[in-house]
Amino acid sequence: MNPNNKKWLILTFVAAIIGVFAGPALLGSMGSMGGIVGAVILIAAVGYIVYLLSANKVGKAADPAAVKDARSLVPAPGKARIYVVRRGFMGGLAGMKVDIAGVASGQIRMNQFVMAEVAPGTYTVETAMARNGMKPSNSESSVTVAEGEAVVVQVMLEVRATHAVTVQKQLSPGEARSEIANTKMVQWTS
CATH class of the missing domain: 2.60.40.1120 (Carboxypeptidase-like, regulatory domain)
Structure with a gap:
């Protein structure tokens, strides 16, 4: 594996672990603002996925x-x-x-x-x-x-x-x- 890719893979893994454990606690400590931040993040993630898939122009199934x-x-x-x-x-x-x-x-x-x-x-x-x-x-x-x-x-x-x-x-x-x-x-x- 390329050393540069290994670095990014490790950083991604560490960020995911921190997000799983610290994310709910951080959002909860923000009170009602935590719910708003969570909703904005969810809407942004769904919007990005829709954006990526909107370029699909796959051909029809062949007979x-x-x-x-x-x-x-x-x-x-x-x-x-x-x-x-x-x-x-x-x-x-x-x-x-x-x-x-x-x-x-x-x-x-x-x-x-x-x-x-x-x-x-x-x-x-x-x-x-x-x-x-x-x-x-x-x-x-x-x-x-x-x-x-x-x-x-x-x-x-x-x-x-x-x-x-x-x-x-x-x-x-x-x-x-x-x-x-x-x-x-x-x-x-x-």
Whole structure:
């Protein structure tokens, strides 16, 4: 573990312990003001969560025929397929932007995937959390697909001390089949 991350993890743990034990006592000692402060903190926390989730523009569920075809991992003659599947628990309800340059873009949440049928060639797959936009701290990878080939890119959110980044990993054929079989397909938004 990175020493800087270890420091923040320890500080977060210590702050949580202090908050659990000292928080009620501090708010109680403030009398009626403690209730007001507690209510303001609760409203702020709920407001922040609503703000984060309001950027979700996840595509509609794909129809059963499209899902069955996608799960076969077999592209049309002369074509190739690129799948982007999202796994991981962290930030699972928040939308993650997926952009295959010049092909399609959309958003997915935890345990969802999108599929693009493309001409053979090299494509750039870029991912970012919906509220972050496409920033350099988010991930980008180059994917080369040959005719008749299906490539599955797994994306996850990696939480760091002060921010989170998306991480991409190209899966082996066995892992790819399992991931696509156990996730929900959504349509691209554009």
